[in-house]
Amino acid sequence: MNGAVEAPNKNIKKIIEKMTVNYKDWHEILPYALLAYRTSIRTSTGATPYSLVYDTEAVLPIEVEIPSMRILAETELEEAEWAKRRYEQLNFIDEKRLKALCHRQCYQQRMALLHVTPDSRGKFSYKYDGPFVVRKVFSDGAVILSDMDGTENALPVNVDAIKKYYP
Incomplete structure (x- = not known):
């Protein structure tokens, strides 16, 4: 299980390294690095971790300052229209989850093909057959x-x- 934790930590560390000038202020950059990591599409699932957890895409800070079409469209809707769009959005998210599940299974199959099994004979055993x-x-x-x-x-x-x- 350690490998499953180390891979995201390695990616977050790379993000922090790119965002800091000196490593003393890494704790101030950490929330921004986590936001970047959680809102980036993963190749293994084909979706962002945020969308898989919360059923919707994250509203990024830039979208608050400069409203995107998505934000503008939602602020000017009537309640019935908003409910209808929300229902469509939830259906879309369910489709994305199913696609991510399928994507994950395909990814695991590819990784299983690439996985090299360790030598079962042990570290100090003779490595050759023969003569x-x-x-x-x-x-x-x-x-x-x-x-x-x-x-x-x-x-x-x-x-x-x-x-x-x-x-």
Whole structure:
């Protein structure tokens, strides 16, 4: 679980590093860095963390100073029209959540394919199999190996992946 916490912390640290002149005032920048992190779209979900938690996009401080079309449209609505738009917005958010869930599952499948399993033999165990006898050499650097009893391996092996055996 530690890795799940360390990744966001690393990103927040990078944001703070870009926003500070000296590192003594990092605590003053932290709320702005968190806002930036929480309102940025994640590649793993395809949505912002804020929208996934609160069912709506965040109103950014710049939108308060310079009203966006979204803010202007909501301030001049009648109650029935506002309720209708809110209902549509909630449906849109539900669709985004489902898309984020699908996006997350696809992301996890891609990561599972990329995950390299650790060596189960242990840190100090012998890392090679063998010994083998070279049966056939190809021009592109591949060789066909066989066991000492003569059983030939079907798949060729690159010469970079073999090591000379000293009995």
